């Protein structure tokens with residue numbers, strides 16, 4: 394197994410290609426992924442099968458899959474040291490999922506907050522895939538014997554389910570899966586929507602003013618921050634009663650690499666207008682090199698295709714070893 398060959402711990406994570414990536418994906422996931430590349434053996438996946446749980450236009454999904462890959466690289470994920478692959482290019486994810494479906498309770502999946510939320514927001518299409526979504530996610534992680542899974546706050550519950558499934562299986566059949574730990578950053582694990590700062594910023598939000606996309610122009614960024622919803626009062630501090638201001642302080646902290654406390658100190662005596670102007674400018678500095686690099690990479694489709702072709706093979710080799718072990722334990726007959 395890769396982990397044993399080079400003694401590095403293993404990381405797996407992924408993003409759904411269901412839209413353009415946002416600054417939340419960068420702060421909650423991709424910036425951690427980038428930092429972890431040297432120390433860990435990293436598998437970063439584009440979770441296209443997960444995206445099918447919501448209706449997608451085929452052509453757009455294909456385009457967003459490559460865009461997501463280009464964005465990984467633009468955000469500093471190095472394809473020479475990390476394995477980048479598309480989930481559907483590796484058949485073992487779906488195969489392990491089927492087996493794990495049979496070791497997961499109906500009640501466990503019904504409890505998932507994301508399932509409940511998406512059932513409400515897509516009430517015309519509450520499909521079985523949406524229900525079984527976290528079991529596929531468990532398969533993604535467990536196939537690689539991942540030690541750590543860097544994700545934003547909203548994925549915590551799915552990670553808890555993954556751990557339960559792994560522990561249950563190990564208990565029943567003897568040690569098979571590594572029980573993974575979530576890795577959730579202290580700052581930036583949940584960036585909130587700019588117009589409704591009590592809900593998460595999302596790539597699929599119908600109101601684009603809620604979201605800073607990594608592809609936004611400088612002008613769009615400045616305008617979205619300028620029009621963001623703030624709170625009553627005038628002081629600039631982190632507080633549960635001030636979700637709008639807290640969100641802006643968090644964004645400034647990440648973009649400027651200052652602590653939350655340092656940011657609060659920077660803005661003592663300033664007004665909301667000053668804060669918004671400064672946040673907009675810092676985000677522009679932070680995002681524009683990523684955006685430029687993304688648009689350059691997007692032009693080079695051959696290069697992107699070559700990365701995921703290699704990734705499909707590498708990820709399949711690792712995943713197959715775990716799948717084979719599982720198939721044996723549950724009693725599936727091999728052909729040889």
Ligand code: TYM
Nearest residue numbers: 406407408409417418421422440530544545582583584594
């Ligand atoms: P997805 O595509 O919704 O989001 C990808 C990653 O970005 C984080 N994130 C955020 N972090 C902070 N603030 C936000 N506003 C924000 N929005 C998104 C998410 O927490 C996540 O880490 N189910 C997963 C994809 C997946 C996966 C996996 C992840 C499939 N298999 C295996 C880890 C391991 C999802 O829908 O992420």
